[in-house]
Amino acid sequence: MRVIICKDYDEMSRKTAEIFAERIKAKPDIVLGLATGSTPEGLYAELVRINKAGEISFKQVRTFNLDEYVGVAPDHDQSYRYFMNEKLFDHVDIDKANTHVPNGKADDLAAECAGYEEKMKAAGGVDLQILGIGSNGHVGFAEPGSPKDGRTSLVDLTESTIKDNSRLFDSVDEVPKQALSMGIGTILDAKEIVLVASKESKADAIAAAVEGASSTDCPASFLQEHGNMTFVIDEAAASKLKSADSYEKA
């Protein structure tokens, strides 16, 4: 497990984009696992910049997103499909047919989840997964209590996640209560994982994820067991790590 502490959000985003650009250059048809949320926005902006500069191409890249709200159509401005189009896909040379986000409006949600796992498997599995972290330690929408071997499934969002996400909606009542999300088992199958975190509000979750005991109370703590795991975090998110001095500086 590697922990890289960056000065601030911009350095965190640049450092993460460097890792992504290297991997895309090494494997042009790489399978990326992607995440939504405020934290990876800087990474996506940097990847757009590097793509426009001609340093990397997404022509053959394939992507699978972690999660999607249930009952929210892909063209709804709060859907995660919409977010990905807006932040990344519409601005790079990717073939949208190669981009996958679970369909939260599917008639049969269980079949949608099973089919999503099948598609990932058929693509050869995720080579490089980007993750954010919830203030409650969730990754994707694998909320506290999620099993370590969980697969893509229909999940209930916790009160804390609904509250955190309400900033993006007109009112807390409008936040969907359920989502389709990769499970911890799905996420751990990725060959390489990078988790980004920024701001003091993530400091407790990062301390539990990096230095806490492996436990369903903090689903991100299971990532410690992955063989190719890197946390790229800013100083504020690192502020509650006991061994902060012993980690790499960007």
Ligand code: PGA
């Ligand atoms: P955020 O969300 O990047 O918007 O803080 C992260 C998450 O909940 O996984």
